[in-house]
Amino acid sequence: MIKVSNLSKKFGDLAVLKDISFEVAKGEIVVIIGPSGTGKSTLLRCLNYLETPTTGQIHIGNATIDAVSHKAKEVTALRQQSSFVFQNYSLFANKTALQNVAESLITVWKIPTQEALETARAILLKVGLKDKFDIYPSQLSGGQQQRVGIARAMAAKGEVILFDEPTSSLDPEWVDEVLAVMKQLAIEKQTMIVVTHEMQFAKEVADRVIFMEDGFIVEQGSPQDVFNNPQHERTKAFVKRALKQH
Amino acid sequence: MQSSFDLQYIIELMPILFKYLGVTMEMALWGFLFALILALGLALVRVFKIAFIQHLASLYISFFRGTPLLVQLFLLYYGFPQFMPIFVGMDAFTAAVIGLSLHFSAYMAESIRAAILGIDKSQMEACLSIGMTRLQAMKRIILPQASRLATPSLMNYFIDMIKSTSLAFTLGVAEIMAKAQMEASSSFKFFESFLAVAVIYWVVVIFFTRIQHLLEKRLNKAY
Ligand SMILES: Nc1ncnc2c1ncn2[C@@H]1O[C@H](COP(=O)(O)OP(=O)(O)O)[C@@H](O)[C@H]1O
Ligand SMILES: [Mg+2]
Numbered sequence: 001m002i003k004v005s006n007l008s009k010k011f012g013d014l015a016v017l018k019d020i021s022f023e024v025a026k027g028e029i030v031v032i033i034g035p036s037g038t039g040k041s042t043l044l045r046c047l048n049y050l051e052t053p054t055t056g057q058i059h060i061g062n063a064t065i066d067a068v069s070h071k072a073k074e075v076t077a078l079r080q081q082s083s084f085v086f087q088n089y090s091l092f093a094n095k096t097a098l099q100n101v102a103e104s105l106i107t108v109w110k111i112p113t114q115e116a117l118e119t120a121r122a123i124l125l126k127v128g129l130k131d132k133f134d135i136y137p138s139q140l141s142g143g144q145q146q147r148v149g150i151a152r153a154m155a156a157k158g159e160v161i162l163f164d165e166p167t168s169s170l171d172p173e174w175v176d177e178v179l180a181v182m183k184q185l186a187i188e189k190q191t192m193i194v195v196t197h198e199m200q201f202a203k204e205v206a207d208r209v210i211f212m213e214d215g216f217i218v219e220q221g222s223p224q225d226v227f228n229n230p231q232h233e234r235t236k237a238f239v240k241r242a243l244k245q246h
Numbered sequence: 247m248q249s250s251f252d253l254q255y256i257i258e259l260m261p262i263l264f265k266y267l268g269v270t271m272e273m274a275l276w277g278f279l280f281a282l283i284l285a286l287g288l289a290l291v292r293v294f295k296i297a298f299i300q301h302l303a304s305l306y307i308s309f310f311r312g313t314p315l316l317v318q319l320f321l322l323y324y325g326f327p328q329f330m331p332i333f334v335g336m337d338a339f340t341a342a343v344i345g346l347s348l349h350f351s352a353y354m355a356e357s358i359r360a361a362i363l364g365i366d367k368s369q370m371e372a373c374l375s376i377g378m379t380r381l382q383a384m385k386r387i388i389l390p391q392a393s394r395l396a397t398p399s400l401m402n403y404f405i406d407m408i409k410s411t412s413l414a415f416t417l418g419v420a421e422i423m424a425k426a427q428m429e430a431s432s433s434f435k436f437f438e439s440f441l442a443v444a445v446i447y448w449v450v451v452i453f454f455t456r457i458q459h460l461l462e463k464r465l466n467k468a469y
Binding site for chain 1: 378468
């Protein structure tokens with residue numbers, strides 16, 4: 001359902017992604033781990049075309065794009081196949097929680113406003129925000145904002161939700177409620193690609209773990225394989241350090 | 247020859263001048279409306295860096311900021327009709343409104359552009375991430391937020407425009423300044439006539455400054 005082929009990205013002379021290829025099946029939960037500065041965010045952002053890759057192909061759902069020859073229409077089509085949960089939430093500041101969630105339905109999918117709001121209410125209920133419909137983001141806690149962020153991504157009707165360190169900006173007290181929402185999505189077989197430092201979450205929820213370093217996929221496999229029986233020295237070192245912290 | 251200050255004359259002149267305030271305000275309101283539309287277009291062209299047109303926009307802004315309003319008005323009203331037939335027969339009021347719009351749109355474009363650039367780029371990314379186009383993002387998310395930032399300076403330009411309409415008397419528009427000038431030259435009471443018109447401008451500006459403050463207060467607690 002998702003197929004990434006030979007993806008590379010340079011910022012000027014700095015090669016950040018180097019010939020990345022992988023596939024993700026429908027309903028699969030993929031967790032990407034790795035040291036910071038190795039291109040994890042850049043990879044997710046390329047999938048959503050928030051960054052333009054230098055070369056390579058991306059195929060998601062029924063959209064395909066080639067970095068070298070992409071057209072504006074293809075970019076929009078590709079973006080509609082995925083949605084993004086940002087580390088710093090990035091909720092629409094001028095919209096209430098409900099309007100944030102309904103926005104894609106109204107603007108992108110042209111669903112009548114009343115119906116869109118109804119759907120948005122149902123999604124906010126699912127993430128446990130039934131009494132926050134009409135609250136603006138600035139009045140919500142970090143955990144609540146990120147749950148709205150996830151709800152907004154759920155509403156967007158994409159094939160896959162991309163999470164870029166969704167809990168890294170949160171005060172520790174709010175982390176669990178956000179992870180709980182993500183676990184619920186995993187149970188419902190929502191396809192997800194999650195960049196995170198929450199190793200426990202990766203172990204419990206991931207179908208597959210990808211270890212990235214220096215713009216390469218070094219190793220991938222089941223959480224069992226990657227955490228308990230890593231093949232590469234770099235993976236071993238990283239996993240050892242990461243698990244010790246928890 | 248020195249004459250004594252004639253307060254009575256001012257009191258009688260006020261209502262006469264006041265009748266012409268309508269024309270002044272009409273010029274300012276139309277001028278501001280068109281300036282706003284033009285400025286928004288110019289700002290978007292520059293923000294989206296639309297090939298070629300963005301350079302025209304920069305040139306436009308540079309010209310209208312770089313030359314005096316009075317020169318622009320003369321060029322438009324007395325100059326253009328000489329070689330562009332569509333301008334022949336344009337009345338002075340229309341010329342003044344066009345001139346004011348063009349002039350102020352150049353300034354307003356820059357403050358709208360600054361306001362748009364003042365919105366965190368994560369807002370645009372969030373729009374794109376759920377499949378919106380850049381134009382949809384502008385309309386629904388970025389411009390509503392930017393308008394809050396731009397309102398104080400746009401209100402300043404509106405107030406500036408009210409005062410600048412006084413230049414329209416040089417084109418022969420029968421607005422408040424022209425009337426004061428006429429009254430002054432027939433009564434020879436220059437000081438009283440121009441003081442009266444100054445007071446009227448002043449009161450109008452105070453009124454709109456008050457509105458500006460109320461508007462800003464409301465905007466500040468919107469979200
Ligand atoms: N817009 C950008 N311009 C230049 N360099 C960038 C940009 N974004 C990221 N980088 C660089 O790319 C590398 C990978 O960054 P990133 O994808 O954020 O890594 P990670 O998410 O794994 O921490 C870093 O060296 C970072 O400095
Ligand atoms: Mg990152």
